[in-house]
Amino acid sequence: MESVVIILNNITQKSSSAAEEQHTKLVEGMPVSIRCTAAGGYPPPQITITIGNNDITNLFENAVNQTLLPGDGHGLRYIKYETHLWTSRYIPHADTDEQILHCSAEVTGLPAVSQRMQLNICCKSRLVIYSLTVTETEIRNSTISRTVCSVTNSHLSITLSA
Helix, strand or coil, X not given: CCEEEEEECCEECCCCCCCCXXXXXXXXXCCEEEEEEEECCCCCCEEEEEECCEECHHHCEEEEEEEEEECCCCCCXXXXXXXXXXXXXXXXXHHHCCCEEEEEEECXXXXXXXXXXXXXXXXXXXXXXXXXXXXXXXXXXXXXXXEEEEEECCEEEEEEEC
């Protein structure tokens, strides 16, 4: 097999050694397209895609392209296979931040060829609003005379006093 390439949002990630991983930034909850392409190999390679320890291969569609190429000039030609797994609907989650996207292609009897990329997930801000409703009747029938609400950082504090 010649190579494995990861294409993320239509941008090809550079080939890298096993010791050097590519990094990419994604936004939590925003769909991205991922394509893993393996060039060469016969029979066409089996491609596996994982994030961390989770195999996500079943989220991808697959296709195998064949190209008939000229041979060595003696009338023989050969077939080159290109195997693709892709999705345009992968949704990154915050719990996959700093995990490794790993695309591995393997033909039985040959060493696997792979590409790795570290995912950096930018989290969306979350604003949670709590609502407190006190009716006029409840105020008349109780000793509540004052309500103080304050929000600091991600904490909401409500004080009811007489």
